[in-house]
Amino acid sequence: MTTSSRRIHVVSFTGNSGLTDYAVSLCRELDKLADVTLVTAASYDPARYQVNFPYASLFRRTRQYPVDILRYIAYTLKTRPELVLWQSWLKYPLLEGWIVMLLRLFGIRMALTIHDLLPHEPKPWSRMVCAWFYRRFDKLIVHSERSVEGLRAMGVHTEPLLVPHGIYDIFRLAPLTREQARAELPGIGPDDFVVLFFGHIDVRKGILEFLHTSELMRDQPHIKFVVAGGRGSTLPAAAAAELDRYKDAPNVILHDHMIPFERVQYYFTAAHAVALPYLEGTTSGVIKLAMAFDRPFIATDIGDFAETLRDWSGLLTAGKQPAAEFADAIARMRADYARYAAELADKSAKYQWPTIARAHAQYLSLA
Structure with missing residues (x-):
């Protein structure tokens, strides 16, 4: 790990999904550039990925979300990272946008990786809610030019980082023919x-x-x-x-x-x-x-x-x-x-x- 004082949290609500695979892959390299902690779920297993950067298991099943989201807020305010990078919304963007604003009030910069502009099978109000949610963040990260265009069409004017989704080389465990x-x-x-x-x-x-x-x-x-x-x-x-x-x-x-x-x-x-x-x-x-x-x-x-x-x-x-x-x-x-x-x-x-x-x-x- 680097000795940098730049402390950041990378947040994935799930501990064993594609979002987790992405967050772990990113943390593995960011840990060489900053002081990184992965904030994730109880189902996360670092041995599966063969990584050793710090992590905090705060989230459990969806039914426990009301308690866990309060635990998450308390943990973040206690540890006071310089920046938090969420991997998508956690569960409910309309609620979580207010959490983002709260954390920003305490001087914590907030960033978001947008993996999907809208939820799968979006509701009539999803576009409006997501646009409002995205505008709560200091920084936005997207993976495609179409997503950049989509943000602009939604009235989100934050200039995003356009960076591709990295390859999942963590799944290559051994040479195999x-x-x-x-x-x-x-x-x-x-x-x-x-x-x-x-x-x-x-x-x-x-x-x-x-x-x-x-x-x-x-x-x-x-x-x-x-x-x-x-x-x-x-x-x-x-x-x-x-x-x-x-x-x-x-x-x-x-x-x-x-x-x-x-x-x-x-x-x-x-x-x-x-x-x-x-x-x-x-x-x-x-x-x-x-x-x-x-x-x-x-x-x-x-x-x-x-x-x-x-x-x-x-x-x-x-x-x-x-x-x-x-x-x-x-x-x-x-x-x-x-x-x-x-x-x-x-x-x-x-x-x-x-x-x-x-x-x-x-x-x-x-x-």
């Missing part, structure tokens, strides 16, 4: 072209479109569609029933359960390409996993996906006929895969965490 990875995933043959849908299974992420694509390509030999991720409690019953229908499909491998941290590397190493047939969203940590494992991706043209492809390899689809467009993109990538793989060389420099941490330090006046 594709053959070794596939040996851990029964059902994948040595000649199969593997397309991976990874992460929380949700309708908005296009899981049904991905499975419909597998049906369109069922007669094409040696193409396997792998689904790896837990079903959310909000998955509609009709979508769950549709998911179950593909459990016995010959070209689908369905692992619809939470993937342990140490198993993530097997899925990405085994895959040729990563699929993101998203229907809605701003950014995705799954892309940064694909980049960490040097895999091209196929995605719907939403959020920052097109911007990321300027620096990476893959294909975008318009999303008007999702299954047919994805089937065509998979066929094109498979036919010319050597070229897509070759394009990956030396393209990830701007997505490395040391570069991202230095940009944070300069923007937040930590360096």
Whole structure:
């Protein structure tokens, strides 16, 4: 850890989610530039990430939020960091905006990383509430030009830091060949072209479109569609029933359960390409996993996906006929895969965490 007196808190309400992965990756590098503490949930396990910077476990389950948010305020006022960097709103932006103003009254600078401009499945009032929330902060950090434009359209005039979402290299635990990875995933043959849908299974992420694509390509030999991720409690019953229908499909491998941290590397190493047939969203940590494992991706043209492809390899689809467009993109990538793989060389420099941490330090006046 640095001996700098610049004390900052990086806050993630969850302790075992994609936001946590992001916060840990950032803290790992910021800790070399400032005195960093990760403020997170009781479910956080530093051994999982193999990191040793300080942390405080203040949050528990959502039902305990009313008590925990008071604990958080008391802890922050007691420790008095120079700056606090929240990773998104914690739970309720309308309430938490007032907490931000309170902490600023005590001389604590407040910054926010905006991972999604609006909540998933936004309400009619979400845009107004989020715009008000964003204006409470001294500094804002976004990951795409579309997010910058979105902030301006919402009437938020704070000049943000535009910095890409870093790659998730924390999941690369050991050298692993594709053959070794596939040996851990029964059902994948040595000649199969593997397309991976990874992460929380949700309708908005296009899981049904991905499975419909597998049906369109069922007669094409040696193409396997792998689904790896837990079903959310909000998955509609009709979508769950549709998911179950593909459990016995010959070209689908369905692992619809939470993937342990140490198993993530097997899925990405085994895959040729990563699929993101998203229907809605701003950014995705799954892309940064694909980049960490040097895999091209196929995605719907939403959020920052097109911007990321300027620096990476893959294909975008318009999303008007999702299954047919994805089937065509998979066929094109498979036919010319050597070229897509070759394009990956030396393209990830701007997505490395040391570069991202230095940009944070300069923007937040930590360096």
